[in-house]
Amino acid sequence: MPASPARVAVVIATRNRGPELLGTLTRLRALHEQPPIVVVDNGSTDGTAELVRTHHPGVQVVGLRRNQGAAARTVGARLVDSPYVAFSDDDSWWAPGALSRAADLLDRHRRLAVLAARVLIGPEERLDPVCAEMAHSPLLAADDLPGPSVLGFIACGAVVRRTAFLEVGGFDVRLGVGGEEELLSVDLATRGWGLAYVHEVVAVHHPSPSRDPSGRRRVQVRNALWSAWLRRPLGGAARQTAHLAALALHQPGARSGILLALLGLPWVLRERRPVHPELEAALRTLAD
Numbered sequence: 001m002p003a004s005p006a007r008v009a010v011v012i013a014t015r016n017r018g019p020e021l022l023g024t025l026t027r028l029r030a031l032h033e034q035p036p037i038v039v040v041d042n043g044s045t046d047g048t049a050e051l052v053r054t055h056h057p058g059v060q061v062v063g064l065r066r067n068q069g070a071a072a073r074t075v076g077a078r079l080v081d082s083p084y085v086a087f088s089d090d091d092s093w094w095a096p097g098a099l100s101r102a103a104d105l106l107d108r109h110r111r112l113a114v115l116a117a118r119v120l121i122g123p124e125e126r127l128d129p130v131c132a133e134m135a136h137s138p139l140l141a142a143d144d145l146p147g148p149s150v151l152g153f154i155a156c157g158a159v160v161r162r163t164a165f166l167e168v169g170g171f172d173v174r175l176g177v178g179g180e181e182e183l184l185s186v187d188l189a190t191r192g193w194g195l196a197y198v199h200e201v202v203a204v205h206h207p208s209p210s211r212d213p214s215g216r217r218r219v220q221v222r223n224a225l226w227s228a229w230l231r232r233p234l235g236g237a238a239r240q241t242a243h244l245a246a247l248a249l250h251q252p253g254a255r256s257g258i259l260l261a262l263l264g265l266p267w268v269l270r271e272r273r274p275v276h277p278e279l280e281a282a283l284r285t286l287a288d
């Protein structure tokens with residue numbers, strides 16, 4: 001008889017961070033859950049795929065010809081058999097016991113599509129500010145969810161129900177990396193799925209020194225505008241645009257993000273599908 005699939009598989013999207021990824025894989029492979037791990041290499045030029053195959057032969061490696069950003073996670077999720085998928089970055093990993101706790105909660109809460117974990121940053125294990133916001137979410141609590149209801153998450157600290165994630169198409173390749181979670185969250189909520197923050201499930205993130213904060217901010221602003229105009233009614237989209245335009249007065253990265261967003265306006269308007277009033281009301285509550 002074939003072995004039953006593990007409850008949780010780990011999917012990592014990576015690009016040109018081979019040495020950091022090796023350390024992350026060492027930590028993940030030491031977990032007692034022994035999750036299957038899929039690394040999706042976004043067209044690295046530093047030999048990342050070869051490094052992983054050499055040092056971690058038990059890890060499945062998928063090489064992409066071009067950088068698909070966060071959509072590489074979708075590629076990995078399609079390849080696994082596990083009902084749940086935990087995302088890590090090449091500079092993040094899961095704490096001991098976290099994946100088992102997440103799987104238990106997803107087993108018990110059938111509407112839960114995204115479990116947003118507590119993310120601790122750096123050797124000093126500072127709480128990610130986004131997690132502090134999620135812990136005090138102003139959204140109405142739901143009895144069928146294991147924690148505060150949210151409409152966003154940190155991708156490297158999320159465990160998803162694979163069927164729900166793929167049902168909405170996963171991460172959109174056009175969004176790259178930076179704020180890609182918002183559109184996915186709204187699309188899941190539109191279909192009735194729940195997202196919840198769970199303090200007891202922990203991920204650790206040691207941000208790579210090779211990150212480009214200005215470039216990431218530019219993409220985040222672009223994606224925030226795209227998400228607003230793809231899914232918000234006119235009033236909500238206009239308010240988000242005004243908010244980001246005010247931010248652009250003080251942040252150069254935000255200004256260039258707005259220009260990038262304008263370049264994508266034709267496809268955004270073509271694929272625009274505003275959410276229902278109840279979900280828009282929740283989005284407004286988060287913005288206030």
